[in-house]
Amino acid sequence: MTDAPLPAARETIRRVREDPHRLGHRDLHAREAIAGTGHGATGPAHKRVLVGYGFWIFLLSDIVMFACFFAAFAVQRGATAGGPALREIIDVHRVAWETAALLLSSYTCGLSFAATNARKLVATQAFLLITGLLGLVFVGLELSEFIDLAGRGFVPQRSGMLTAFFGLVGLHGLHVTLAGLWLLTMMAQVQVKGFRPEIVHRLICFNLFWHALDIVWIGIFTIVYLLGAAT
Amino acid sequence: MSEPDDALSSGALDAREDHAPGDEPMEDAGHWVRYANLGLGFSVILTVAAFLIPEADILYAPAIPAALLVLAIAQMGVHLVFFLHITTGPDNTNNVLALAFGLLVVFLIVAGSLWIMSHLSHNMMPPAQAVMRMPL
Numbered sequence: 001m002t003d004a005p006l007p008a009a010r011e012t013i014r015r016v017r018e019d020p021h022r023l024g025h026r027d028l029h030a031r032e033a034i035a036g037t038g039h040g041a042t043g044p045a046h047k048r049v050l051v052g053y054g055f056w057i058f059l060l061s062d063i064v065m066f067a068c069f070f071a072a073f074a075v076q077r078g079a080t081a082g083g084p085a086l087r088e089i090i091d092v093h094r095v096a097w098e099t100a101a102l103l104l105s106s107y108t109c110g111l112s113f114a115a116t117n118a119r120k121l122v123a124t125q126a127f128l129l130i131t132g133l134l135g136l137v138f139v140g141l142e143l144s145e146f147i148d149l150a151g152r153g154f155v156p157q158r159s160g161m162l163t164a165f166f167g168l169v170g171l172h173g174l175h176v177t178l179a180g181l182w183l184l185t186m187m188a189q190v191q192v193k194g195f196r197p198e199i200v201h202r203l204i205c206f207n208l209f210w211h212a213l214d215i216v217w218i219g220i221f222t223i224v225y226l227l228g229a230a231t
Numbered sequence: 232m233s234e235p236d237d238a239l240s241s242g243a244l245d246a247r248e249d250h251a252p253g254d255e256p257m258e259d260a261g262h263w264v265r266y267a268n269l270g271l272g273f274s275v276i277l278t279v280a281a282f283l284i285p286e287a288d289i290l291y292a293p294a295i296p297a298a299l300l301v302l303a304i305a306q307m308g309v310h311l312v313f314f315l316h317i318t319t320g321p322d323n324t325n326n327v328l329a330l331a332f333g334l335l336v337v338f339l340i341v342a343g344s345l346w347i348m349s350h351l352s353h354n355m356m357p358p359a360q361a362v363m364r365m366p367l
Contacts, residue, residue, distance in 0.1 A: 049322045056326050060333035067337040071344035096282055103274055110267035110314055117263055211314040215307050222281060222303035230285040230295050 047197065048204060055205040059212045062175075066216050069168040073224065079160030086161060086228040089154055091145065095225045098141045099217065102176075105134035106214040113207045119195050124203075125187055131210065132183045135176055142173045165224065172220055175213050182206055270313025277306040 045053075077086060112127030146166070149155075156166040186199075186206050193199050281302045284290055290298055311317045317326055 045322065053325050053329075057329055060329055063333055064336050064340065067340045071341045074341065074345055075348040092282070099278055099282075103271070103278060106274075106310070106314055107267055107271040110270065111264065114263035114267065208315060211310060214314070215310050218303050218306050218310070222299050226281060226285060226299050227296055230299070 048201060051201040052204055052208065055208050059208060063212065063216065066168075066171070066219070069164070069171055070219065070223065073164040073168045076160040076164040077228075081159040081161075083159040083162065084154055086165070086224075087231075089149055089162075089165070090225050090229045091148075092225060092229050094141055094145055095221055098138050099221050101134045101137040101141070102214050102217050105131045105138070106211055108134065109207055109210045113203060116195065116200060116203050121190065121194070124190060128183060128187050128190075132180055132187075135180045135183070135210075139173055139176055139180070142169065146170070168224065169220060172213065172216055175216075179206075179209055179213060182209070266313045266316065270309055273309040273313065274306055277302050277309065281306075 080086075108127045108130045112124050112131060115123035115127055154162055156163045183206065186203060189199055189202065281299055284298055284302075285295055311330075317323060317330065319327070
């Protein structure tokens, strides 16, 4: 701190900001309330923090739903009822391509939001489009897997394991499909309405959703596919 | 000038030390691109490792499931930090607390289901034996 006197208002601000109890230290610089975080005397949180938090709560409830499907799969894993074992229905090669597509789409989704923050319309739209196309590749690969399995007679009705398998993987595929529709909606909104605050907030939520779907896919490709093929 | 004053006079903090709901700080694209690159780098390493470990003969076979789970959890952490931007900052305290609660619920659902169902199937004796032992 310099010794130059602060203007009266700033002096007040300095005192307000200071931890009134000054616990642990006498340093003015530390423990400073940061504007927009909703802590202390700096007023309410930024809208984008609140929007992100609200959507985060939704995402966690979605992940809890996925946990129920994971639990069902873990319980039904060995319930083959004379049908195929998990090992026999897994094509690790295709899963590797699916994983690559979804991981790259997560990357381009992050880049699209960087472009959004820089308010670059063309870059935002381009990265969103690539994200959507990679998502389409993922859904297409998964559909081909399901059709392949159904063609061999391995349908959800065949055994408890297949029910849980199609339920868990299919639920994730459904999420990616719906997220793809949301992505198209966001591209149209960005094009027509521009980077208005509420549009940027929706883009934040879309980003969180897409990345959360990739996190769920990590669980699926590890627990269902890789562990299923290894044991 | 010292840091707090710089923060006051720059746009980082509102000079009136008060802001209405909806006021937004400006964000630059730089750290988002860097985070995306880092996230992709770490994720690719962890994913490739996860797909190679079961096929390559480098790990003691019974340890493979544990290794795969560790890699998955590490990659989820990478995604949380670099893609979902979960930090220890004050604007993230609520997110982290919600995440902790979510993890607790997920653990209870998965571990509880496995625990209960394994006991249930353990108690399922072969039918004939069970009937013979059952008191009338």
